[in-house]
Amino acid sequence: MNFLVAQGVTKTFGGLTAVSKVDFVMEQGMIAGLIGPNGAGKTTFFNMITGVYSVTTGVLTFNDTNIGALKPHDITALGIARTFQNIRLFPAMTVLENVLVGMHTRLHSTLLDTLLKTERMTKEEDMARGKALDMLDYVGLGRQRADWTARHLPYGDQRRLEIARALATEPKLLLLDEPTAGMNQAEASDLTKFIQFIRQDLKLTVLLIEHHMRVVMGISDRVTVLDHGEKIAEGTPHEVQNNQQVIEAYLGSGAGH
Amino acid sequence: MGFLAVLFGGWSPAVLAVIAGTLLGFLAPATAGASSQDRLTRNGVGALIASTLIMLGGQIYDGGFLLKRGLADVAVMSTHPPEVANTAALLAVILGPLCAIGMTWLQNLRNHKLAQRLNLIVLVFFLVAFPFVEQAARLNWLATLIFAEIYVLLALGLNIVVGYAGLLDLGYAAFFAIGAYTTGLLSSPTSTFQVHVNFWLLIWLSAGMAAIFGFLLGAPTLGLRGDYLAIVTLGFGEIVPVAFQQLIHITIKEPFTCWIIPAFQNLFGAQSTVQCITLLNQYNLTLGNKGIKPIDPPVLPIISPNDQGIALIVKIALMVIAVGAIAYLFRRAQVRNQVNSKSNRRAVIGAVVGLVIAIIVFVPIPPLDANAGAISAVANSVLATVQPGAFESARPISWYFLILGLSVLTIFLIRRLKDSRLGRAWMAIREDELAANQMGVNLVRTKLLAFAMGATFSGFAGAFYGAYVSGIFPNVFDFSVSVIVLSAVVLGGLGNLTGVIFGALIIMINDRLVLVQFQNLLNGLQTQVLLPAAANDPALREFIRANLDPVKYRFLLLGLVLVLVMAIRPEGLVPSRERAEELHASEEDKIEEIEAKMKATPDKVDPS
Numbered sequence: 051m052n053f054l055v056a057q058g059v060t061k062t063f064g065g066l067t068a069v070s071k072v073d074f075v076m077e078q079g080m081i082a083g084l085i086g087p088n089g090a091g092k093t094t095f096f097n098m099i100t101g102v103y104s105v106t107t108g109v110l111t112f113n114d115t116n117i118g119a120l121k122p123h124d125i126t127a128l129g130i131a132r133t134f135q136n137i138r139l140f141p142a143m144t145v146l147e148n149v150l151v152g153m154h155t156r157l158h159s160t161l162l163d164t165l166l167k168t169e170r171m172t173k174e175e176d177m178a179r180g181k182a183l184d185m186l187d188y189v190g191l192g193r194q195r196a197d198w199t200a201r202h203l204p205y206g207d208q209r210r211l212e213i214a215r216a217l218a219t220e221p222k223l224l225l226l227d228e229p230t231a232g233m234n235q236a237e238a239s240d241l242t243k244f245i246q247f248i249r250q251d252l253k254l255t256v257l258l259i260e261h262h263m264r265v266v267m268g269i270s271d272r273v274t275v276l277d278h279g280e281k282i283a284e285g286t287p288h289e290v291q292n293n294q295q296v297i298e299a300y301l302g303s304g305a306g307h
Numbered sequence: 308m309g310f311l312a313v314l315f316g317g318w319s320p321a322v323l324a325v326i327a328g329t330l331l332g333f334l335a336p337a338t339a340g341a342s343s344q345d346r347l348t349r350n351g352v353g354a355l356i357a358s359t360l361i362m363l364g365g366q367i368y369d370g371g372f373l374l375k376r377g378l379a380d381v382a383v384m385s386t387h388p389p390e391v392a393n394t395a396a397l398l399a400v401i402l403g404p405l406c407a408i409g410m411t412w413l414q415n416l417r418n419h420k421l422a423q424r425l426n427l428i429v430l431v432f433f434l435v436a437f438p439f440v441e442q443a444a445r446l447n448w449l450a451t452l453i454f455a456e457i458y459v460l461l462a463l464g465l466n467i468v469v470g471y472a473g474l475l476d477l478g479y480a481a482f483f484a485i486g487a488y489t490t491g492l493l494s495s496p497t498s499t500f501q502v503h504v505n506f507w508l509l510i511w512l513s514a515g516m517a518a519i520f521g522f523l524l525g526a527p528t529l530g531l532r533g534d535y536l537a538i539v540t541l542g543f544g545e546i547v548p549v550a551f552q553q554l555i556h557i558t559i560k561e562p563f564t565c566w567i568i569p570a571f572q573n574l575f576g577a578q579s580t581v582q583c584i585t586l587l588n589q590y591n592l593t594l595g596n597k598g599i600k601p602i603d604p605p606v607l608p609i610i611s612p613n614d615q616g617i618a619l620i621v622k623i624a625l626m627v628i629a630v631g632a633i634a635y636l637f638r639r640a641q642v643r644n645q646v647n648s649k650s651n652r653r654a655v656i657g658a659v660v661g662l663v664i665a666i667i668v669f670v671p672i673p674p675l676d677a678n679a680g681a682i683s684a685v686a687n688s689v690l691a692t693v694q695p696g697a698f699e700s701a702r703p704i705s706w707y708f709l710i711l712g713l714s715v716l717t718i719f720l721i722r723r724l725k726d727s728r729l730g731r732a733w734m735a736i737r738e739d740e741l742a743a744n745q746m747g748v749n750l751v752r753t754k755l756l757a758f759a760m761g762a763t764f765s766g767f768a769g770a771f772y773g774a775y776v777s778g779i780f781p782n783v784f785d786f787s788v789s790v791i792v793l794s795a796v797v798l799g800g801l802g803n804l805t806g807v808i809f810g811a812l813i814i815m816i817n818d819r820l821v822l823v824q825f826q827n828l829l830n831g832l833q834t835q836v837l838l839p840a841a842a843n844d845p846a847l848r849e850f851i852r853a854n855l856d857p858v859k860y861r862f863l864l865l866g867l868v869l870v871l872v873m874a875i876r877p878e879g880l881v882p883s884r885e886r887a888e889e890l891h892a893s894e895e896d897k898i899e900e901i902e903a904k905m906k907a908t909p910d911k912v913d914p915s
Contacts, residue, residue, distance in 0.1 A: 102744075123744055123749045138739050140735050140742065140743070143735070147734070150728075151743065151746050154735075154746060154748050164723055164730075165724070219746060
């Protein structure tokens, strides 16, 4: 059983090749890191996995289902969730509503159920609210702030809410796009611990893009390096750190900090 | 309000003062942090001033100024004897402050749940009592108010599309037209179908038809956003009325016999031998600009106005049994499902109360014997006022309650939608389409449902409009309808039900009632004062005649109001929480500060 497999995945925009012939395999339960200089194609790769972009050539499968041409919401239903590089919450909705939107694919009440307020719908809605509140506790936001408007949360908590929203989709694979961006050392290490905790607790597989080398080297089982859309190295954090090509790609951009 | 009293005169000062006082008492506490005693005094005094102004307005109208100048004929309400004005003035000054004090006291109640419930009761009382008071006071407002409520319904529907899902729709009148034409085609003697579908069924059919067209319009717009979407919907809104205008000689030819086979035969040089079969020839579906009229009014299914005696009693008994059975079944179903018993009791009480009101209002009780003395005379006059009877154009009360019922149903359903999986998906799309999609929201389905649900409620409005006006014409559903509805939604406050309702009422009442009455007044002034005064100057006379017509400037006024509101209060009169915050992002810190304070001292800080 192959969890996530990319074979020769390529994405071109007109004449520009953003991701070029990347082979990438993930086994269930691992934490994989994806690094590379700016513009290396990391986020484009994420966007292909989550369906924002279709794959130009190559094959992308998740649990043996070809996801290369599926719509984002179908991919979410299969069990892939993500967070965004620059936070994309639903800013005017409440904290609770944000999490509830995440549950969208796991809820089944139809239009008719809603209009008639059937028992099925009320039960499901109560269940969903309970679960969403639990989820807020789980990520450490606390249910007291459930009625806050999402944009009023402090920055770090917005990141946590984004993770809560992603977890609410009940994913098997969680994609985190620079989860510690803009955080200080202490916050980043808190979040790192939390990622390790949810991996254990929810039996998640995690793929993360990260610029904080300390974070990515600390928690990844395997690190993949992209540069100019191509995979230039892959291996354990230790191997990657000593790879000559990687050092060159990062030279001057603070690889060692 | 004082200005309104100047315009309408008669009993209007008393009614206006009551409305003004109640609104003042209801709204003012929310904007002040003073102690409850202070508020009581301040609102009382405020209402007294307002009522006095209103009273003075009424006095100007009837009491002296206009009557003395022989201008009584300028206005609709000139039928009132002068004494009415004095009584109305007295009532205004007494009732206005009383209402304000009462409402302020209500808002000051410690028990918020009780206060809310009492507010609701006051609201229901006003809504139910208003048409009867209006009739008794001979204000002639009801017909316009019914139109305003049609627009309330439209605005509520459009609010789903624009306010919740964030899809700008400039062709909303199209669905209104489709609803109205569905009703017209299926229940008019002049329609080509020659069927008479019962209104109570038809209203659902019209809504369904509008919803189907909502889907059809939605489909080609799915890939579009913002401006592009607006242009497509604009086009649709223009196409539909023109289509209804032009569907008067539809000819449908069967393609095989008329084109395909002859074409083949011609290809091989043979003469065409098949007879062309015409399926429809010059078929007139919509009667074009002549419109469809008359349209059947609704008929209450069980009771007709002509029932009397035993037949009436039997029918009422049947109705009671039917409603009782429904309530009982409802209750049993809920008990079995272990939903809390309180709501069951409420449902049953609601059913019974609704039935009693329905019987009193709609079942014609025969007048009492006139010879029985004063009591029966009073009873008869009460009956005559209270009972609206059948749905006739001359008796607006039944129509008022019908559209009120439809509005309540609509609000009820929309509130359910808003707090559901679907409602959240709509708002998520509005906030961030990409993120919503990534969280599993199916964009295609969700957007189509927004268009369809929005269209559904305008289908209701269309069906009601057709039956109420008893005639539909294609030019009624032009772009201005879409514009007015959209203005109502934006003016009132995007995404907020209360705001949208107020927006529609304010625009329509000003447009159809105040402006028209103002024109009547100016007409009187023109013919009686200005034109005689300018008798020697033909150019001036012509100028006055051509320009002293406020109704001409209705869109100018509407535009001005919109510009002002958008400049001063861009989130609308009654904004939704989200919009208010969005548009005052610079005040975010302030809001945060208030929230922090609220957490610290939850009782003392008034978030305003």
